[in-house]
Amino acid sequence: MRILLACVLALACARWAHADPDRPYEAFAPLSLPTPNEVRLGSGAPGPAYWQQRVDYRIDATLDADAQRLSATMEVAYHNNSPHTLNFLWIQLEQNLFKPDSIGTRTRTGGGPMRAMDDDFDGGYDIPSIRTGTTELKFTVYDTLARVELPRAIKPGERFKFQLDFAFDMPPYLRRMGAEDVEQGRIFEYAQWFPHVCNYDDVHGWNTLPYAGSGEFYTNFGNYEVHITVPRTYLVAGSGVLQNPREVLTPLQRQRLEEARKSRETVMIRTAEEVGDPASRPAGQGPLTWKFKGENIRTFAWAASDAFIWNACGVVVKDLNGNDKIVLCQSLYPVEATAWAPTVEDGGSTQYVAHSVEFYSDFLYPYPYPIMTNVNGPEGGMEYPMIVFCGGRTRSPLFVTDHEVGHTWFPMIVNTDERRHAWMDEGFTTFIGMHSLAAFRGEAVNPGRARQQTMQLARGRSQPIAVFPDRNLPGLLGSLQYRKTALGLHLLREVVLGPERFDYAFREYVRRWAFKSPQPADFFRTMEDATGADLAWFFRQWFLEDGTLDQALEVAFDESDESESTPRATVTVRSLGRQVMPATVVLQFDDGTIDRREFPVEAWATTRERSFRIDLQGRTLRRAVVDPDELLPDADRANNRWVAPAPTAVESPQDAAPSP
Ligand SMILES: [Zn+2]
Incomplete structure (x- = not known):
């Protein structure tokens, strides 16, 4: 059991170790895609010379x-x-x-x-x-x-x-x-x-x-x-x-x-x-x-x-x-x-x-x-x-x-x-299925199972999504090509782009390629073309590589005396894994006020560490969390939060409300 755990940790660390804090820009390098031509255009659309048998x-x-x-x-x-x-x-x-x-x-x-x-x-x-x-x-x-x-x-x-x-x-x-x-x-x-x-x-x-x-x-x-x-x-x-x-x-x-x-x-x-x-x-x-x-x-x-x-x-x-x-x-x-x-x-x-x-x-x-x-x-x-x-x-x-x-x-x-490319049919169908089932049941879209399996991949054996299905490691087809792909599209929609921007582009992909045969590059290019966003970082980390995401947060105070007179605090957010994602930080104060800060993903293009200072204005900071709604498949949630030492024994960190 302990040997098994050590192996799992070693594998996880091997993938985490690829995040080089001195070369943060690597995550944002352009994708190396096939040269566009008049059959498959640089926009990701089929071109005037497109043909199929x-x-x-x-x-x-x-x-x-x-x-x-x-x-x-x-x-x-x-x-x-x-x-x-x-x-x-x-x-x-x-x-x-x-x-x-x-x-x-x-x-x-x-x-x-x-x-x-x-x-x-x-x-x-x-x-x-x-x-x-x-x-x-x-x-x-x-x-x-x-x-x-x-x-x-x-x-x-x-x-x-x-x-x-x-x-x-x-x-x-x-x-x-x-x-x-x-x-x-x-x-x-x-x-x-x-x-x-x-x-x-x-x-x-x-x-x-x-x-x-x-x-x-x-x-x-x-x-x-x-x-x-x-x-x-x-x-x-x-x-x-x-x-x-x-x-x-x-x-x-x-x-x-x-x-x-x-x-x-x-x-x-x-x-x-x-x-x-x-x-x-x-x-x-x-x-x-x-x-x-x-x-x-x-x-x-x-x-x-x-x-x-x-x-x-x-x-x-x-x-x-x-x-x-x-x-x-x-x-x-x-x-x-x-x-x-x-x-x-x-x-x-x-x-x-x-x-x-x-x-x-x-x-x-x-x-x-x-x-x-x-x-x-x-x-x-x-x-x-x-x-x-x-x-x-x-x-x-x-x-x-x-x-x-x-x-x-x-x-x-x-x-x-x-x-x-099993992910282009199984993953996409799993993604749209989350929306269809939610509509049938009159509930909100729930990617819980996809997120859970993606986090399991981060902790154990994994491989890139873009692998032929006959070359999947045993047992990984469902978690990779189906559910990790579906979670990726979900996060692209909800966290990175927003529903309107994502949906327009995703429908454009279907319209362009209905009754035709797109390759992965045609999907990547169409999504960039129709969202107007540089998404190379996302497609690489999510589909072509198998790195993990690990956002972390720390809080430091200006004065050594952490009493109610503390005037200012510094909150530091880090992106430790090979993957990057936008970061959301929520601060909760003793007077009930809440401060929410959003970092776009571009925050990680030049550094893997971002800090901001807050004026406490007489308040006491009780709690600070990155990814407060637990939307992301963060490989290590233990480093996502800072909680003030409890003044009495009444409140424990687990009891704290997760988000506003
Ligand atoms: Zn299927």
């Missing part, structure tokens, strides 16, 4: 529910919008993660849902051929990637179509998808299930980081037409609008759906009592094919089950032109998910979805799609365009639902590279 998919998939095997044929239309000639394509084969010899299988560290991974399961794709028309294309598989050789190069502006067949068995463990037997049937969730073309961009060329399990994805926008054939007893929901309701729904269900679109209250489409009743499915024999279309989306996910209860409501969202449009919000869940039902006190899953769609549309950018579906199945929490998978059956899914729906804005609209 587009890939459209047509997939026909058939689920063998008994064998838990999916077979599909697929046609891909690749649009080369780049000014470059492409001699080959890279495709992602994410199901190959489930091969016993995959990088992900062999490097997992035992945490999370992969813990139950069965090494004997021989998963991954069967891909008999890839072809264009009748010409076979040579392809070579490397773990979760394949390089496809082309009969001739794809020139700028050209479109290239190719076809392939694929099949795979559902893994017997969970990794963003899975199958689960429930009371009234079986639930399938499919994500990262079809081979897709890697993103070719202006920053890295082909983005070919393998799928190792943690890093999510970085994909192209495109249009999807997906046909899914399932047993007749199954309901299906996916990343698109159902095209053939007359074939797969009963007349009663179609009528209820129409009612739901016009109702802000939740309407049942299929009740618990109707699950398993043949009358709740169209009459006839054999499987049914559900046809979906999703436009301008970055991937496609879907879920199917014979056990789904289904309800929905409609919300009105103003689009970018100020016109009203209806978004259908819906939930599909098994009977044991009692906390999802519309009968729970705060409305249940569909009302949470509706709130999130409304809130974020207003807070950031209009929800761009016609539907949003929440599915309860084996996956605990994953986001896709127009559909999210959320866990929890008897515990409220409010938090996870709001988070996953919030991902519509990061990374479904602002299409960031999740395999490299």
